[in-house]
């Protein structure tokens with residue numbers, strides 16, 4: 409990828425977001441505290457990226473981060489209509505503005521991307537899976553069922569069943585798609601429902617558990633899954 413004109417990618421994103429929210433180049437330079445020349449240069453740079461490169465710069469979780477870090481201080485004095493556009497903005501509207509994807513005029517509402525909701529669902533699945541994995545790893549009990557649904561049972565006292573948390577299987581699959589792109593270690597799992605024994609669960613390392621925890625705490629999801637792939641038709 410050609411280097412961005414401003415080193416800090418989040419500031420580049422903030423410029424692209426404000427411009428997509430229809431702020432003028434002059435206003436954006438004031439809001440971001442950079443020259444108008446830089447604003448123009450960032451827009452030109454982004455417009456010329458290939459789709460795959462643009463996706464690395466512009467994905468919904470990154471935009472959420474920019475809203476919280478770079479743009480939060482503007483909230484009290486940005487004109488309401490610009491602010492409303494910013495609140496609703498997703499990656500595809502920015503890529504549409506710069507001609508990287510084609511946006512159909514009337515997108516069917518069912519396909520309207522809801523990135524925060526998507527992240528929240530997958531974060532919940534990650535939380536439950538993490539607790540289930542810990543439950544299996546921390547006791548000497550046997551796993552009955554699989555890591556998404558079942559219980560643990562002591563081999564000595566058969567009546568002592570400890571239920572696992574039920575995890576939505578589609579959310580779990582989608583989460584795994586993202587995880588496999590982000591951390592190759594997760595590719596060995598293949599599918600959560602293959603984790604049916606203590607031994608297979610033991611293969612999930614503390615490193616992998618830490619990555620799950622990062623997702624739970626809002627780490628941006630990279631790559632795509634069956635759900636979010638449908639949001640980004642190729643131009």
Ligand SMILES: [Zn+2]
Pocket residue numbers: 526582586632633634635636637
């Ligand atoms: Zn996804």
